[in-house]
Amino acid sequence: MTAVSDVSRQDLRRVAREAFGARNIVFVGLMGAGKSVIGKMVATALELPFVDSDAEIERVSQMTIAELFDLYGETEFRALEARVIERLLKSGPRVLSTGGGAFINEKSRALIKDEAVSIWLKADLDVLWERVKKRDTRPLLKTAEPEQTLKTLMEKRYPIYAEADITINSRNVRKEVIVEETIAALAARAGEAAIS
Ligand SMILES: Nc1ncnc2c1ncn2[C@@H]1O[C@H](COP(=O)(O)OP(=O)(O)O)[C@@H](O)[C@H]1O
Numbered sequence: 346m347t348a349v350s351d352v353s354r355q356d357l358r359r360v361a362r363e364a365f366g367a368r369n370i371v372f373v374g375l376m377g378a379g380k381s382v383i384g385k386m387v388a389t390a391l392e393l394p395f396v397d398s399d400a401e402i403e404r405v406s407q408m409t410i411a412e413l414f415d416l417y418g419e420t421e422f423r424a425l426e427a428r429v430i431e432r433l434l435k436s437g438p439r440v441l442s443t444g445g446g447a448f449i450n451e452k453s454r455a456l457i458k459d460e461a462v463s464i465w466l467k468a469d470l471d472v473l474w475e476r477v478k479k480r481d482t483r484p485l486l487k488t489a490e491p492e493q494t495l496k497t498l499m500e501k502r503y504p505i506y507a508e509a510d511i512t513i514n515s516r517n518v519r520k521e522v523i524v525e526e527t528i529a530a531l532a533a534r535a536g537e538a539a540i541s
């Protein structure tokens with residue numbers, strides 16, 4: 346037997362896919378918010394292609410993000426990141442998870458606004474810190490006080506991430522819950538667009 350909630354979940358997916366499947370869906374937000382993981386799960390649920398810009402940068406450069414920062418510095422990394430994001434947006438549609446700094450770049454932000462519906466995965470500092478402290482792959486956090494660094498980035502960047510079309514509260518609940526909330530928010534936005 347099919348439960349009612351399964352039917353409505355399928356309906357929400359259909360509405361979201363029909364409204365946004367022909368447009369890029371872009372995840373933005375700070376390190377640890379869940380962009381890479383949740384973006385991939387949303388793409389799978391909506392049966393849309395997925396790419397993570399950091400993974401694409403690593404693929405084309407044949408280097409890790411940490412190696413790129415070490416060898417060329419942040420400025421060069423940002424230039425490469427902006428080029429990769431432009432190419433991915435223009436060759437979409439797809440679900441694109443960006444690295445945390447991508448939406449801060451003015452040109453990439455303008456492109457994302459033009460070419461995509463953007464979703465900010467917003468999380469509190471303690472949630473982010475618990476997640477990112479487990480891995481040492483993020484060069485910006487190789488500082489004497491990484492939690493403070495994350496807090497400083499949060500203060501600088503949150504007003505900018507707030508320009509995204511949709512905000513989802515990323516917290517310590519099952520990832521599937523965040524995925525369903527994201528799809529429901531996309532479907533709701535599709536409904537708003539249909540009315541206005
Ligand atoms: N809702 C969640 N519950 C538990 N862990 C999560 C959740 N969302 C993300 N994570 C974990 O947090 C870590 C960072 O996620 P990731 O997708 O790499 O974030 P980002 O790409 O935004 O930096 C990963 O280990 C991921 O599995």
Ligand SMILES: O=C(O)C1=C[C@@H](OP(=O)(O)O)[C@@H](O)[C@H](O)C1
Pocket residue numbers: 374375376377380381399410443444445446447482483484485
């Ligand atoms: O916030 C940032 O400036 C960065 C975030 C990272 O991606 P995630 O947000 O996926 O960790 C990665 O692009 C790089 O280390 C820089």
Ligand SMILES: [Mg+2]
Pocket residue numbers: 380381382397399442443444
């Ligand atoms: Mg990521």
